[in-house]
Amino acid sequence: MQKTSNSLVDTLRHRRQKLANLINFPAILWSGSINPRNFLANHFPFRASSHFLYFAGLPLPNAAIRLEAGKLELFIDDPHPSSALWHGEMPTCNEIADKIGADSAKPMAELESRLEGAATIPVQDAATWTQQSQLLNRWVLPQQPPQEIDLELAKAIISLRLTHDESALTELRKAAAVTVAAHKAGMAATSKAKLEAEVRAAMEGVIISHNMTTSYNSIVTVHGEVLHNEQYHHPLQPGDLLLADVGAETEMGWAADVTRTWPVSGKFSSTQRDIYDVVLAAHDACIAKIYPDVEYEDIHLLAATVIAEGLVDLGILQGNPQDLVEMDAYALFFPHGIGHLLGLDVHDMEDLGDLAGYEEGRKRSDRFGLGYLRLNRPLRPGMLVTIEPGFYQVPAILHNREMRAKYENVVNWQRLSQFADVRGIRIEDDVLVTHKGSEVLTAALPNATSEVEDLVIRN
Amino acid sequence: MQKTSNSLVDTLRHRRQKLANLINFPAILWSGSINPRNFLANHFPFRASSHFLYFAGLPLPNAAIRLEAGKLELFIDDPHPSSALWHGEMPTCNEIADKIGADSAKPMAELESRLEGAATIPVQDAATWTQQSQLLNRWVLPQQPPQEIDLELAKAIISLRLTHDESALTELRKAAAVTVAAHKAGMAATSKAKLEAEVRAAMEGVIISHNMTTSYNSIVTVHGEVLHNEQYHHPLQPGDLLLADVGAETEMGWAADVTRTWPVSGKFSSTQRDIYDVVLAAHDACIAKIYPDVEYEDIHLLAATVIAEGLVDLGILQGNPQDLVEMDAYALFFPHGIGHLLGLDVHDMEDLGDLAGYEEGRKRSDRFGLGYLRLNRPLRPGMLVTIEPGFYQVPAILHNREMRAKYENVVNWQRLSQFADVRGIRIEDDVLVTHKGSEVLTAALPNATSEVEDLVIRN
Numbered sequence: 066m067q068k069t070s071n072s073l074v075d076t077l078r079h080r081r082q083k084l085a086n087l088i089n090f091p092a093i094l095w096s097g098s099i100n101p102r103n104f105l106a107n108h109f110p111f112r113a114s115s116h117f118l119y120f121a122g123l124p125l126p127n128a129a130i131r132l133e134a135g136k137l138e139l140f141i142d143d144p145h146p147s148s149a150l151w152h153g154e155m156p157t158c159n160e161i162a163d164k165i166g167a168d169s170a171k172p173m174a175e176l177e178s179r180l181e182g183a184a185t186i187p188v189q190d191a192a193t194w195t196q197q198s199q200l201l202n203r204w205v206l207p208q209q210p211p212q213e214i215d216l217e218l219a220k221a222i223i224s225l226r227l228t229h230d231e232s233a234l235t236e237l238r239k240a241a242a243v244t245v246a247a248h249k250a251g252m253a254a255t256s257k258a259k260l261e262a263e264v265r266a267a268m269e270g271v272i273i274s275h276n277m278t279t280s281y282n283s284i285v286t287v288h289g290e291v292l293h294n295e296q297y298h299h300p301l302q303p304g305d306l307l308l309a310d311v312g313a314e315t316e317m318g319w320a321a322d323v324t325r326t327w328p329v330s331g332k333f334s335s336t337q338r339d340i341y342d343v344v345l346a347a348h349d350a351c352i353a354k355i356y357p358d359v360e361y362e363d364i365h366l367l368a369a370t371v372i373a374e375g376l377v378d379l380g381i382l383q384g385n386p387q388d389l390v391e392m393d394a395y396a397l398f399f400p401h402g403i404g405h406l407l408g409l410d411v412h413d414m415e416d417l418g419d420l421a422g423y424e425e426g427r428k429r430s431d432r433f434g435l436g437y438l439r440l441n442r443p444l445r446p447g448m449l450v451t452i453e454p455g456f457y458q459v460p461a462i463l464h465n466r467e468m469r470a471k472y473e474n475v476v477n478w479q480r481l482s483q484f485a486d487v488r489g490i491r492i493e494d495d496v497l498v499t500h501k502g503s504e505v506l507t508a509a510l511p512n513a514t515s516e517v518e519d520l521v522i523r524n
Numbered sequence: 525m526q527k528t529s530n531s532l533v534d535t536l537r538h539r540r541q542k543l544a545n546l547i548n549f550p551a552i553l554w555s556g557s558i559n560p561r562n563f564l565a566n567h568f569p570f571r572a573s574s575h576f577l578y579f580a581g582l583p584l585p586n587a588a589i590r591l592e593a594g595k596l597e598l599f600i601d602d603p604h605p606s607s608a609l610w611h612g613e614m615p616t617c618n619e620i621a622d623k624i625g626a627d628s629a630k631p632m633a634e635l636e637s638r639l640e641g642a643a644t645i646p647v648q649d650a651a652t653w654t655q656q657s658q659l660l661n662r663w664v665l666p667q668q669p670p671q672e673i674d675l676e677l678a679k680a681i682i683s684l685r686l687t688h689d690e691s692a693l694t695e696l697r698k699a700a701a702v703t704v705a706a707h708k709a710g711m712a713a714t715s716k717a718k719l720e721a722e723v724r725a726a727m728e729g730v731i732i733s734h735n736m737t738t739s740y741n742s743i744v745t746v747h748g749e750v751l752h753n754e755q756y757h758h759p760l761q762p763g764d765l766l767l768a769d770v771g772a773e774t775e776m777g778w779a780a781d782v783t784r785t786w787p788v789s790g791k792f793s794s795t796q797r798d799i800y801d802v803v804l805a806a807h808d809a810c811i812a813k814i815y816p817d818v819e820y821e822d823i824h825l826l827a828a829t830v831i832a833e834g835l836v837d838l839g840i841l842q843g844n845p846q847d848l849v850e851m852d853a854y855a856l857f858f859p860h861g862i863g864h865l866l867g868l869d870v871h872d873m874e875d876l877g878d879l880a881g882y883e884e885g886r887k888r889s890d891r892f893g894l895g896y897l898r899l900n901r902p903l904r905p906g907m908l909v910t911i912e913p914g915f916y917q918v919p920a921i922l923h924n925r926e927m928r929a930k931y932e933n934v935v936n937w938q939r940l941s942q943f944a945d946v947r948g949i950r951i952e953d954d955v956l957v958t959h960k961g962s963e964v965l966t967a968a969l970p971n972a973t974s975e976v977e978d979l980v981i982r983n
Contacts, residue, residue, distance in 0.1 A: 100559045101648040102571050103868075104875040105667070107740050109568045110754075112561050149920035150859060153750035189560040191650030208564070266733035274725035276757050281566050291612035295569075298735050298775075316757075400609065409562075416563040461608035 073122050074166030076232035080120055080225060082135045087221035090182050090214055091133035095197055096125050097188040110278065114188045115409035115416070116222055118318045122165050130167070131179050139167040140176045176200070184218035186211065189416065210418060223421045226408055228447030233408065234497070236319035237449060240277070241495055241506035243313040244321035247271040248510050251285070251309050252327055252520040255301070261285050262297040268311045277313045280320035281411045284310035289326060289489020290457045292401065303330040306337055308489050312411060320411045322451050323507050324493035331522035333514050340456050340487045341514055343375030347454035348492045348512070351403060355496055355503035361440045361450065365403040368454045369395045369434060380480040393434030394475045397462055402438035404451035407495055412439055413449075444498045449506070453493030458484075532581050533625030535691035539579055539684060541594045546680035549641050549673055550592035554656055555584050556647040569737065573647045574868035574875070575681055577777045581624050589626070590638050598626040599635045635659070643677035645670065648875065669877060682880045685867055687906030692867065693956070695778035696908060699736070700954055700965035702772040703780035706730040707969050710744070710768050711786055711979040714760070720744050721756040727770045736772045739779035740870045743769035748785060748948020749916045751860060762789040765796055767948050771870060779870045781910050782966050783952035790981035792973050799915050799946045800973055802834030806913035807951045807971070810862060814955055814962035820899045820909065824862040827913045828854045828893060839939040852893030853934045856921055861897035863910035866954055871898060872908075903957045908965070912952030917943075 084092065096117040100109045113124040120137070121130050128141035139162050144155040162170035180200055187194045187207040197205040211219045229237060247268040254267030265285040272279055286294040287301060289308030301307065310324040326341065328334070333341060347368040354367055373386040373395040381398075382389055389395055406413035406422060414421030419429060424442040429435075440450060458481075462468055495506045511517060543551065555576040559568040572583040579596070580589050587600035598621050603614040621629035639659055646653045646666040656664040670678045688696060706727040713726030724744040731738055745753040746760060748767030760766065769783040785800065787793070792800060806827040813826055832845040832854040840857075841848055848854055865872035865881060873880030878888060883901040888894075899909060917940075921927055954965045970976060 100568060101666070102568075103574060104648065104871065106752075106874070107870055109559060110741060115562055150918055151750075151752045153747065153753065154919070189563065191654065195650070207560070260733070260735065262735040263733040266729040266731075269732055270725040270729035272725075273728055273756075274719070274722040276719065276721035282569060288612065291610075293565075293610040294612065297732075411566055412563065415565070459609055460613070 072232060073164070076230065077120060077122050077137065077165055078135070079230070081132050081137055083225055084120070084132060084221055085135040087224065088184070088217055090184055090217075091131055091179075092218050093129055093131045093176070093180065093183045093185050094120060095185070095188050095193050096121065096128040097190050098192045099126050100190055113318065114186075115318060115414070116186050117188075118409055119222070119226060122317065123161065124316070124318060125161065127173065129173065129176055131176070131183065137165070137167045138179065139165070139170045140173050141170070142172050182214075184214035186215065186219055186222070186417070207416065210420070219417050219420055223414055223417065226414060227406070227421065228445055229408060229449055229497075230447075233319060236315045236317055237321070237408070237495075238506055240280070240313045240315050240319050240321035241323075242509070243272055243275045243277055244311065244323045245507055245510040247311055247313060248309060248323060248325050249520060251311070252325070252517065253523065255307060255327065255329055255521050256331060258301055260297070260301065261287060261299050261307070264301075264307060264309065265297050265311075268309060272311075272313045275313070277315055280312040280314035280322065284308065284324075287329070287488070289455075289491065290459050291489075292457070292459070301329045304334065304486055305329045306487065306490060308491055310491065310493065318409050320407060320409065321495055321507065322407055322411050322493065323495065323510065324453055324491040325510065325512065325517065326490045326492065327517045327521050331518055333518065334486055336484045337487050337490075338514055339379055340484060341490055343372060343379070344454050344456050344490050344492050345512060345514075346375060347371040348452055348494070351452045351454065352494070352496055352503060352505060355444060355450075355452075355498055357444055357446050357498060357500065359444050361403075361442055361444060362435070362438060364452070365435070365438055366390060368403045369399065372399050372454060372456065380477055381484065382475055383477055384475050389475060390434070392472075392475070393432055394472050396434035397468065397472060397476065398456045398458070399454060400433075400437065400457065400459060400462060401455070402440070404453050404493070405439035407449045407451055415439070446498050446500045448498040450496055450498070451493055452496050453491055455489065455491035456487065457489040458487065531691060532623070535689065536579060536581050536596065536624055537594070538689070540591050540596055542684055543579070543591060543680055544594040546683065547643070547676055549643055549676075550590055550638075551677050552588055552590045552635070552639065552642045552644050553579060554644070554647050554652050555580065555587040556649050557651045558585050559649055572777065573645075574777060574873070575645050576647075577868055578681070578685060581776065582620065583775070583777060584620065586632065588632065588635055590635070590642065596624070596626045597638065598624070598629045599632050600629070601631050641673075643673035645674065645678055645681070645876070666875065669879070678876050678879055682873060682876065685873060686865070686880065686901075687904055688867060688908055688956075689906075692778060695774045695776055696780070696867070696954075697965055699739070699772045699774050699778050699780035700782075701968070702731055702734045702736055703770065703782045704966055704969040706770055706772060707768060707782055707784050708979060710770070711784070711976065712982065714766060714786065714788055714980050715790060717760055719756065719760065720746060720758050720766070723760075723766060723768065724756050724770075727768060731770075731772045734772070736774055739771040739773035739781065743767065743783075746788070746947070748914075748950065749918050750948075751916070751918075760788045763793065763945055764788045765946065765949060767950055769950065769952065777868050779866060779868065780954055780966065781866055781870050781952065782954065782969065783912055783950040784969065784971065784976065785949045785951065786976045786980050790977055792977065793945055795943045796946050796949075797973055798838055799943060800949055802831055802838070803913050803915050803949050803951050804971060804973075805834060806830040807911055807953070810911045810913065811953070811955055811962060811964060814903060814909075814911075814957055816903055816905050816957060816959065818903050820862075820901055820903060821894070821897060823911070824894070824897055825849060827862045828858065831858050831913060831915065839936055840943065841934055842936055843934050848934060849893070851931075851934070852891055853931050855893035856927065856931060856935065857915045857917070858913060859892075859896065859916065859918060859921060860914070861899070863912050863952070864898035866908045866910055874898070905957050905959045907957040909955055909957070910952055911955050912950055914948065914950035915946065916948040917946065
């Protein structure tokens with residue numbers, strides 16, 4: 066029986082008891098090792114495996130936990146005596162064990178005697194998955210779907226992590242609040258900024274000042290049509306829209322993921338406003354539709370419909386909106402899914418491929434409009450998802466000969482050319498499914514054009 | 525013959541011609557791969573191997589170059605057609621080859637036919653050194669000293685990278701300038717900051733806004749006595765000194781490395797000022813002594829002497845300063861080396877162990893005062909080194925029973941207790957060895973107590 070009692074200990078005990086109800090074999094989760102950058106002592110910031118974090122609570126490098134029947138065994142070496150000079154006094158193995166309510170604490174070398182019959186999940190860094198493979202005497206590979214007991218373990222963990230407990234939600238709300246502040250700072254910094262990098266600095270500065278990290282590499286770009294743009298060197302021009310997809314991650318690893326798009330000048334052009342309002346209408350319609358038991362794919366198709374309707378109204382698409390959705394014509398301009406799971410990972414549990422995102426028995430569609438959908442499950446209370454419709458003029462799509470031929474009659478290309486100042490718009494919020502419907506964790510960040518303009522201009 | 529002519533092409537051609545003068549076998553340098561963080565698509569920012577960067581000029585992931593007799597062959601795959609959707613139009617293999625003046629450009633798969641007799645240097649990430657080992661059919665391990673032709677190659681590259689050409693110096697000056705601005709911003713942000721993290725944010729914000737990265741994980745701490753402190757959660761108290769060791773790295777990978785220590789209140793206490801001035805005297809004396817042919821170890825010992833003298837004057841140490849240096853008593857308070865090489869890595873070429881830092885035939889001392897010295901060579905024009913004396917009250921040293929016994933008679937422990945508000949001070953600049961002596965690349969950042977106080981208080 067645990068003697069210590071605090072919320073972290075209680076949370077972790079509760080999580081592993083739930084796991085014990087689902088599997089009848091031991092699970093060993095490694096935290097991962099530190100990735101060297103230039104050389105051993107110049108390394109990337111440590112990020113523990115999310116599965117480890119979920120059950121161990123603390124980002125401990127070079128550690129493992131063994132979970133069986135609700136018991137937690139911690140494996141971690143005491144700090145080397147000489148490390149006190151460089152790193153200060155570090156907690157001992159036993160002190161850490163107390164903090165997380167472990168039933169026992171042993172050096173890593175003793176893990177070897179506790180491996181039998183244990184399932185695991187591969188950690189991303191090669192040093193660790195190599196070690197996992199060697200110790201368990203089978204391949205444990207991050208890019209390969211788990212098999213047998215590893216698959217059973219993955220499914221059990223997914224069923225826990227799919228919906229968030231109160232402790233997780235407390236962290237996710239913190240990440241959301243700091244992310245909201247970061248976006249406001251980014252808008253406020255725009256009028257004085259000459260480069261994308263300067264707006265990025267203002268946004269990440271807020272995240273760093275709260276002792277958090279970014280949960281993914283920020284996108285802060287006037288080329289929103291490049292969906293995963295990690296360049297920040299472009300100058301800001303008065304007619305540009307700036308798309309910022311930036312999220313904070315708490316010290317314990319919980320993520321936010323938010324996008325706003327605002328005019329560099331502080332004023333949307335009429336064409337920018339027209340498209341923005343279509344995207345916002347899709348965003349609002351989707352969030353209004355989020356309830357338990359609703360299929361997330363239907364949320365995606367709702368966004369598709371609202372976008373198709375809006376583009377028909379603007380004369381960019383022509384035809385019946387429902388037909389345009391069925392032929393994936395909307396995806397010319399919205400070529401990604403409406404969102405994804407969010408939790409300890411920004412695409413939560415994507416290390417397990419589609420195991421978490423897709424309900425058992427479902428597979429990715431090969432349709433142009435559905436193939437990029439990362440989540441295809443009925444919604445359940447406690448799930449946190451992003452809602453992130455967008456509109457992009459991606460040259461690789463719009464200049465593609467096959468695409469142009471296929472959609473020749475439904476796109477008014479001449480009308481489209483009048484919207485050349487809209488390269489990319491996305492509006493993304495983090496939405497918790499509740500028993501009554503939904504709660505937008507990032508609701509404090511405005512998204513209406515007039516409010517966004519105010520935040521940009523005010524400075 | 526090269527047709528393109530620009531400074532990057534010329535610089536790279538010059539570097540590989542110098543390499544060709546030193547070795548008569550081919551060298552293959554890999555750039556390294558992207559380290560996944562949570563999952564494959566959520567990765568750490570890419571950092572190319574420094575040896576690759578030196579000869580290839582651009583941070584290209586998953587690439588290799590083969591150097592032989594002054595010729596450069598580039599191996600890199602063209603971007604996958606589908607990547608244009610997510611990453612935009614990327615340069616082709618041939619476009620990159622033009623940019624860096626490569627003599628040929630081929631897909632990675634063709635590297636296999638060009639391996640014979642080639643030397644290499646291991647890249648830090650396991651995916652890459654595993655690939656290097658497999659392709660070359662021998663172990664190529666980052667933590668193992670290079671052998672045979674790999675050792676010859678390492679020595680040849682070291683002899684080039686030890687002194688910087690004009691192109692490198694241009695980059696190093698950029699990194700230094702942004703680092704100076706970052707430190708000024710950190711000082712300016714202190715009066716309004718409540719946490720270490722907020723000062724860190726102000727400093728890293730400047731670096732990000734210039735589209736640079738940090739060249740190492742920042743140290744911004746009121747616990748300067750923890751030498752490699754990567755925690756930022758402590759509150760700032762009026763009596764604290766804040767130690768900030770923060771450096772920028774340019775897009776091409778060139779680093780700066782600067783430390784300042786300032787009073788949170790904007791005013792040094794008299795004890796803080798006394799110790800600060802001892803450290804500053806050591807700093808200034810060392811820089812004044814930097815000339816070609818001077819032994820860097822002598823610079824370290826000069827710092828030791830000035831610190832010993834200063835601490836004798838303050839009554840903390842007692843005895844003859846020269847004796848105190850010989851018995852390593854100064855190292856109780858200055859337990860690291862006076863500095864290191866600086867270039868593409870913050871500890872330049874430390875991936876090769878002491879091969880770069882130590883002149884051939886020299887080894888690390890086992891003396892307490894000299895064992896942490898990272899550079900032990902005669903200085904040469906074009907070398908960039910840090911000068912970073914410090915004073916720390918490290919509990920692991922000062923509370924160590926053996927240490928206390930050994931230095932019982934030379935430390936006035938009672939007098940020392942009056943300096944309890946000085947936990948850690950370091951002053952670090954980046955100093956280029958010139959033909960005439962030296963040039964401090966970071967000289968624009970003040971270090972005198974009154975100037976530092978002004979910068980903190982002005983805001």
